[in-house]
Amino acid sequence: GFYKMAFMRKSKFRHVFGKPLKKDDGYDNIRVTKNSWDSPFCSVNPKYIAIITESAGGGSFLVLPIKQTGRVEMNQPVVDGHKGPVLDIAFCPHNDDVIASCSEDCTVKVWQIPEGGLTRNLTEPVVELVSHIKRACIVTWHPSAQNILLSAGADSKICIWNVGTGELYVEINLPDLIYSASFSYNGNRFVCTCKDKILRVIDSRTGKVIKETKEPCHQGSKPAQALYLKHDKVFTTGFSRMSERQYALWDANTLEQMSLDEIDQANGVLMPVYDGDVEMIYLIGKGDSIIRYYEITDEAPYVHYLSLYQSRDPTRGFGVMCKRGLNINNCEIMRIYKLLNTGTVEVIPFTVPRKSELFQDDIYPDTASDQPAISGEDWFRGVDADPVLVSLKDMFASEMKEPAKVVIKSNILDKKVPATPSRRSEEVASTPQAKTAHSVVRPASEAAPAASGAGAELPPGVNIKDILEDVKQLKKTVKDQDKKIRQYEERLSALESSNPEDADK
Ligand SMILES: *[C@@H]1O[C@H](CO)[C@@H](O)[C@H](O)[C@H]1NC(C)=O
Numbered sequence: 001g002f003y004k005m006a007f008m009r010k011s012k013f014r015h016v017f018g019k020p021l022k023k024d025d026g027y028d029n030i031r032v033t034k035n036s037w038d039s040p041f042c043s044v045n046p047k048y049i050a051i052i053t054e055s056a057g058g059g060s061f062l063v064l065p066i067k068q069t070g071r072v073e074m075n076q077p078v079v080d081g082h083k084g085p086v087l088d089i090a091f092c093p094h095n096d097d098v099i100a101s102c103s104e105d106c107t108v109k110v111w112q113i114p115e116g117g118l119t120r121n122l123t124e125p126v127v128e129l130v131s132h133i134k135r136a137c138i139v140t141w142h143p144s145a146q147n148i149l150l151s152a153g154a155d156s157k158i159c160i161w162n163v164g165t166g167e168l169y170v171e172i173n174l175p176d177l178i179y180s181a182s183f184s185y186n187g188n189r190f191v192c193t194c195k196d197k198i199l200r201v202i203d204s205r206t207g208k209v210i211k212e213t214k215e216p217c218h219q220g221s222k223p224a225q226a227l228y229l230k231h232d233k234v235f236t237t238g239f240s241r242m243s244e245r246q247y248a249l250w251d252a253n254t255l256e257q258m259s260l261d262e263i264d265q266a267n268g269v270l271m272p273v274y275d276g277d278v279e280m281i282y283l284i285g286k287g288d289s290i291i292r293y294y295e296i297t298d299e300a301p302y303v304h305y306l307s308l309y310q311s312r313d314p315t316r317g318f319g320v321m322c323k324r325g326l327n328i329n330n331c332e333i334m335r336i337y338k339l340l341n342t343g344t345v346e347v348i349p350f351t352v353p354r355k356s357e358l359f360q361d362d363i364y365p366d367t368a369s370d371q372p373a374i375s376g377e378d379w380f381r382g383v384d385a386d387p388v389l390v391s392l393k394d395m396f397a398s399e400m401k402e403p404a405k406v407v408i409k410s411n412i413l414d415k416k417v418p419a420t421p422s423r424r425s426e427e428v429a430s431t432p433q434a435k436t437a438h439s440v441v442r443p444a445s446e447a448a449p450a451a452s453g454a455g456a457e458l459p460p461g462v463n464i465k466d467i468l469e470d471v472k473q474l475k476k477t478v479k480d481q482d483k484k485i486r487q488y489e490e491r492l493s494a495l496e497s498s499n500p501e502d503a504d505k
Contacts, residue, residue, distance in 0.1 A: 009299070015352070017350065017353065019348070030051055030345065031053050033085065035052070038225075043090050044337050047065065048113060049066055052317075059082035084104030088102050089101045094146055098126075102138065106133060110125055110129070131171070132155050140183065144379075145375070156176055158178065177194060180193045197217060198213055199234065200212040220246075223238070223269050225271060227281075236250065237271075266285055270285050271283070271318070275334060278295075278365070284338075286316075287314050318339060328396045330351060335347065335349045335350065367389060369388045373387055
């Protein structure tokens with residue numbers, strides 16, 4: 001091998017660490033499916049956590065309100081509408097109440113979770129998609145077009161659906177069993193891995209193979225997984241001829257290999273998770289207890305090892321929280337919900353160790369919102385659009401419920417030059433339906449432009465000591481208010497849970 005550059009390379013994410021929450025803040029008593037298909041078996045969003053469960057005969061999955069931590073009751077209602085085991089589930093990126101599932105019963109179904117969560121078994125989907133003639137194994141949503149869903153089946157077929165109309169837009173027949181499929185940033189293409197070991201980049205609208213590798217992307221016979229990254233790159237995991245676990249990076253346009261490295265000798269398929277905002281990859285090994293994480297950059301060898309998280313219990317499955325659901329004030333950049341064989345879900349925030357009262361814009365670039373950029377129909381007609389982005393700064397401010405004074409002061413203190421709005425964020429601003437991820441009203445004072453460019457200058461008559469004193473006072477106020485809000489929220493949710501009929505249609 002050659003020297004890894006990791007020592008010399010500077011990175012904001014070098015010291016990112018994972019630390020599990022207390023057991024009470026996780027979930028427990030869940031009969032996670034024992035199916036051997038290489039799926040995460042779990043999907044998470046800011047409102048719900050969904051987990052595929054073991055059920056005699058049919059196929060079902062839990063959908064718990066994310067705040068309903070602790071022990072799950074034996075009679076907890078489930079989504080129970082498949083005639084065979086459920087193999088994959090995925091929440092819609094543009095509607096937190098909508099989830100897709102696919103099953104050994106060959107169908108793909110899309111479900112609407114009633115406001116507040118399930119109060120009885122949900123057996124009727126909003127739409128059922130029937131085309132696969134063998135088990136349906138994978139579902140994944142288009143990142144920017146509304147209602148576009150990809151499904152893959154053991155019939156070696158990929159279907160692109162408009163779930164709004166129930167139309168099957170595209171049918172793509174591949175030569176072998178499909179192990180993974182992943183959309184590009186704007187979803188005009190996807191990459192997939194198959195049992196034939198060939199890596200393919202395919203046009204999502206025509207189904208045409210744009211590029212495929214001549215050689216196996218990984219030589220081993222165990223399943224390879226692929227992710228389409230930003231900036232025309234593809235990341236894969238797989239096994240060498242000697243059954244060592246590997247990862248590789250590819251140029252998405254030429255499918256030339258840019259990087260390849262061996263990891264270890266363990267058996268489990270490495271499931272990659274991508275955070276495109278900061279170009280980090282987390283590798284979660286099915287059946288092992290380690291989560292490794294890496295950063296992708298433009299310097300060779302392009303994939304740079306950062307660190308690992310290890311806990312005692314092996315991983316049966318996992319879900320990943322989107323940025324909209326993270327604790328921005330704590331510099332949390334990832335949260336993994338790890339399913340254990342014991343029926344416990346361990347919640348693991350990954351955090352950049354920083355102490356600051358200011359919004360950390362360098363680790364939180366604008367992120368995908370819950371708004372679709374275009375309709376499914378427009379997309380299928382040929383329009384491409386990047387995901388609609390939002391600033392997470394609103395979420396940071398949202399924790400300061402008495403913002404007027406705070407905002408003015410923090411603008412004075414903020415020495416950072418406001419970032420020039422990217423082309424994309426201008427588009428967001430001009431998109432009529434664009435809204436912030438959380439319905440928090442932004443204080444008018446914040447919208448006023450901060451001293452643009454030369455932000456370091458203090459207005460006359462203001463000195464640092466006074467500001468620091470003010471900040472101290474305000475922090476105390478905020479803390480008190482936070483406590484009060486939490487008490488109100490607890491009372492509210494106690495009231496809601498004693499009166500659940502509203503959600504029951
Ligand atoms: C809900 O579905 C589960 C799983 O199929 C089943 O065991 C349970 O009896 C169902 N509950 C009701 C009330 O029908």
